[in-house]
Amino acid sequence: MASRAKATIFDIAREAGVSKSTVSLVLQGSGLIRPETAVKVRKAIEDVGYVYNRGAANLRKAHSNVIGMVINDLTNPFFAELAVGMERVFQSAGIVPFIGNTAENPVRQEEVLKSLMEQGVAGLIVSPARGTTPGAFRRLEMAGVPVVFAMRRLPESRIPVIAPDNHRGAYLATAHLIGKGHRRLVFFGGSSDLVVYHERLGGFREACETQGIAARDALVVEGETSRRGGIACLETALAMAEPPTAALCFNDAVAFGAMLALRKRGLEPGADFAIVGFDDVAEAEHYMPALTSVAVDSAGLGERAAHVMLKMIQSRTTRAEDHIGAVNLVVRESCGPDRRTRNRPTGTGGAA
Amino acid sequence: MASRAKATIFDIAREAGVSKSTVSLVLQGSGLIRPETAVKVRKAIEDVGYVYNRGAANLRKAHSNVIGMVINDLTNPFFAELAVGMERVFQSAGIVPFIGNTAENPVRQEEVLKSLMEQGVAGLIVSPARGTTPGAFRRLEMAGVPVVFAMRRLPESRIPVIAPDNHRGAYLATAHLIGKGHRRLVFFGGSSDLVVYHERLGGFREACETQGIAARDALVVEGETSRRGGIACLETALAMAEPPTAALCFNDAVAFGAMLALRKRGLEPGADFAIVGFDDVAEAEHYMPALTSVAVDSAGLGERAAHVMLKMIQSRTTRAEDHIGAVNLVVRESCGPDRRTRNRPTGTGGAA
DNA sequence: GCCTATAAATGGAACGTTCCAATAAATCAA
DNA sequence: TTGATTTATTGGAACGTTCCATTTATAGGC
Numbered sequence: 001m002a003s004r005a006k007a008t009i010f011d012i013a014r015e016a017g018v019s020k021s022t023v024s025l026v027l028q029g030s031g032l033i034r035p036e037t038a039v040k041v042r043k044a045i046e047d048v049g050y051v052y053n054r055g056a057a058n059l060r061k062a063h064s065n066v067i068g069m070v071i072n073d074l075t076n077p078f079f080a081e082l083a084v085g086m087e088r089v090f091q092s093a094g095i096v097p098f099i100g101n102t103a104e105n106p107v108r109q110e111e112v113l114k115s116l117m118e119q120g121v122a123g124l125i126v127s128p129a130r131g132t133t134p135g136a137f138r139r140l141e142m143a144g145v146p147v148v149f150a151m152r153r154l155p156e157s158r159i160p161v162i163a164p165d166n167h168r169g170a171y172l173a174t175a176h177l178i179g180k181g182h183r184r185l186v187f188f189g190g191s192s193d194l195v196v197y198h199e200r201l202g203g204f205r206e207a208c209e210t211q212g213i214a215a216r217d218a219l220v221v222e223g224e225t226s227r228r229g230g231i232a233c234l235e236t237a238l239a240m241a242e243p244p245t246a247a248l249c250f251n252d253a254v255a256f257g258a259m260l261a262l263r264k265r266g267l268e269p270g271a272d273f274a275i276v277g278f279d280d281v282a283e284a285e286h287y288m289p290a291l292t293s294v295a296v297d298s299a300g301l302g303e304r305a306a307h308v309m310l311k312m313i314q315s316r317t318t319r320a321e322d323h324i325g326a327v328n329l330v331v332r333e334s335c336g337p338d339r340r341t342r343n344r345p346t347g348t349g350g351a352a
Numbered sequence: 353m354a355s356r357a358k359a360t361i362f363d364i365a366r367e368a369g370v371s372k373s374t375v376s377l378v379l380q381g382s383g384l385i386r387p388e389t390a391v392k393v394r395k396a397i398e399d400v401g402y403v404y405n406r407g408a409a410n411l412r413k414a415h416s417n418v419i420g421m422v423i424n425d426l427t428n429p430f431f432a433e434l435a436v437g438m439e440r441v442f443q444s445a446g447i448v449p450f451i452g453n454t455a456e457n458p459v460r461q462e463e464v465l466k467s468l469m470e471q472g473v474a475g476l477i478v479s480p481a482r483g484t485t486p487g488a489f490r491r492l493e494m495a496g497v498p499v500v501f502a503m504r505r506l507p508e509s510r511i512p513v514i515a516p517d518n519h520r521g522a523y524l525a526t527a528h529l530i531g532k533g534h535r536r537l538v539f540f541g542g543s544s545d546l547v548v549y550h551e552r553l554g555g556f557r558e559a560c561e562t563q564g565i566a567a568r569d570a571l572v573v574e575g576e577t578s579r580r581g582g583i584a585c586l587e588t589a590l591a592m593a594e595p596p597t598a599a600l601c602f603n604d605a606v607a608f609g610a611m612l613a614l615r616k617r618g619l620e621p622g623a624d625f626a627i628v629g630f631d632d633v634a635e636a637e638h639y640m641p642a643l644t645s646v647a648v649d650s651a652g653l654g655e656r657a658a659h660v661m662l663k664m665i666q667s668r669t670t671r672a673e674d675h676i677g678a679v680n681l682v683v684r685e686s687c688g689p690d691r692r693t694r695n696r697p698t699g700t701g702g703a704a
Numbered sequence: 705g706c707c708t709a710t711a712a713a714t715g716g717a718a719c720g721t722t723c724c725a726a727t728a729a730a731t732c733a734a
Numbered sequence: 735t736t737g738a739t740t741t742a743t744t745g746g747a748a749c750g751t752t753c754c755a756t757t758t759a760t761a762g763g764c
């Protein structure tokens with residue numbers, strides 16, 4: 001069906017009766033060629049079914065305009081949103097980013113990074129996989145390729161980071177629960193190999209401290225960052241001698257799991273046990289009951305990351321400022337009514 | 353920090369005291385070179401911080417080992433699953449696929465396909481965007497690049513398709529509803545620019561016909577294929593003079609929306625109105641009530657598509673058999689109890 | 705009509721790799 | 735030893751593009 005050998009600019013040149021250089025100029029949209037010539041060439045391009053060979057071009061050109069996005073888990077809508085945000089700004093810049101999925105696997109991540117590098121990417125936006133070793137990005141730094149981290153960061157690294165204000169988000173959510181009258185709280189899910197975990201847990205702890213919750217009443221149950229993990233966390237918490245009455249969850253998936261587990265025990269999320277999630281994924285709003293959660297605007301952070309990347313490429317630098325995105329607590333039904341008015345009919349502080 | 357100019361095999365050759373050809377052989381893992389030489393070269397590769405230039409290599413090599421996956425909507429967990437399934441088999445084949453997102457936009461899709469082609473991909477797995485014109489893949493066919501469609505197909509096209517048995521899935525689900533005693537049914541969501549829509553709707557209609565439902569009792573409400581669309585569909589249906597009692601939804605998102613709308617009206621999904629979804633996404637199982645849905649095994653279809661692609665590349669062909677994946681109805685709570693026993697205490701057929 | 709200035713088109717070298725044919729070195733059979 | 739064989743290594747051409755320095759065509763000024 002198709003001519004076996006791929007068409008090159010020479011074929012176009014022959015077809016249009018010009019030189020290869022002229023064809024090249026036309027391809028680059030140079031203003032140097034006469035309009036009629038350009039038209040003739042463009043027709044020939046169509047006729048021979050030409051596809052541009054970017055690899056060959058990059059051999060001469062300083063740098064490509066390919067950007068790689070490395071995502072740790074595409075099935076998590078939270079990260080998919082991030083990717084979509086980035087896509088949006090790249091699209092309007094006429095760039096098609098290539099997305100690689102690492103499935104939270106550092107070995108796979110290494111392969112993906114290597115492959116992207118070999119393609120000669122101009123820059124890389126990465127949401128690093130859990131368990132990424134600090135040295136994993138040394139090669140990229142050596143090669144002078146601009147990199148930005150999105151959502152997650154590595155313990156010691158000079159690579160710029162675009163992430164939400166996890167500490168503040170957790171603080172706000174926890175303060176809200178305490179304000180509702182809860183006095184024994186728990187942090188559900190996540191594990192300490194993630195910097196994000198420490199940030200969120202830190203916010204939780206600080207809120208407990210500054211709002212007069214004793215350290216022994218600020219509990220922590222580690223677990224998978226999934227629905228399943230949330231179920232397990234709740235079981236653990238309720239099995240305690242003195243169970244908590246409210247939970248801040250590492251993310252929304254954990255929160256959904258915890259609510260599910262409550263229901264299975266005949267308890268009503270909100271009324272019997274307060275749940276707050278983190279990330280505010282699209283489902284949160286539609287759950288029963290609707291989930292109170294910390295909104296981080298992942299698509300917005302994606303856009304931000306893309307802009308930073310474009311600027312880095314443009315200014316040929318490998319450094320940039322970190323950007324910490326604002327968060328806000330979206331209060332819905334899962335953290336229930338004010339606890340003071342239920343358990344202790346007369347509060348101490350009055351109207352506040 | 354890094355040496356500005358990128359290292360090439362010549363730099364490695366100089367460092368290791370061998371010729372560029374030897375370096376090339378080592379890079380390709382040829383058995384021709386003496387082990388000690390190979391070690392020496394590999395050390396040099398490390399030392400100079402070399403990154404392989406695949407573009408240059410592809411200039412000589414017959415074809416690259418890059419495969420592109422073009423997905424119409426990454427934020428839909430259903431398609432994300434598909435991508436993950438493909439990833440899985442490519443990973444074990446030592447291939448890193450590049451994912452491009454088209455956000456259901458044919459224009460963007462054109463850009464993504466063009467960009468992937470320019471990179472010299474060896475093959476393309478595509479879930480085409482809604483509204484893709486029939487000619488959109490002509491260029492690819494001309495270039496002789498193997499393409500397979502996953503999940504979706506185009507009206508008239510000779511490109512091989514890997515997709516679930518939509519007709520049968522819809523038939524099974526509809527028959528189940530009819531078996532439960534429903535006599536006035538509706539198909540919710542989707543629009544006729546999608547081949548999948550016709551397939552599913554066809555299954556619905558066939559089941560109604562063969563199971564003795566009058567044509568005027570087999571209703572159709574088109575709508576967005578989202579939660580929001582589902583809400584709208586339900587409102588429309590209940591506003592009818594003679595409303596249906598059960599709905600087969602185009603996909604799970606529509607089903608979730610319909611259930612939400614039922615709840616808002618104080619109706620209980622399952623008991624008051626039966627809902628069946630399509631795709632069986634992970635959430636379906638965890639919903640309240642759990643959603644009855646047609647499972648299509650999208651990850652499995654992804655794996656299948658990847659295998660077909662690998663085989664096509666290997667055998668240098670652009671043709672392959674279609675593959676229609678088995679489906680099965682997962683009955684949960686959202687289609688409720690048997691209707692006959694509720695509305696007409698004495699059924700006609702006895703125990704069946 | 706001639707020289708100069710501008711516009712348009714062109715040939716050649718270079719980019720970093722692979723592959724082939726050729727060379728050099730080592731081994732073996734006699 | 736010598737020629738034949740095998741094992742390792744190598745130089746050169748080619749891949750499809752860009753970019754620079756030229757060449758050729760067109761127009762302008764006098």
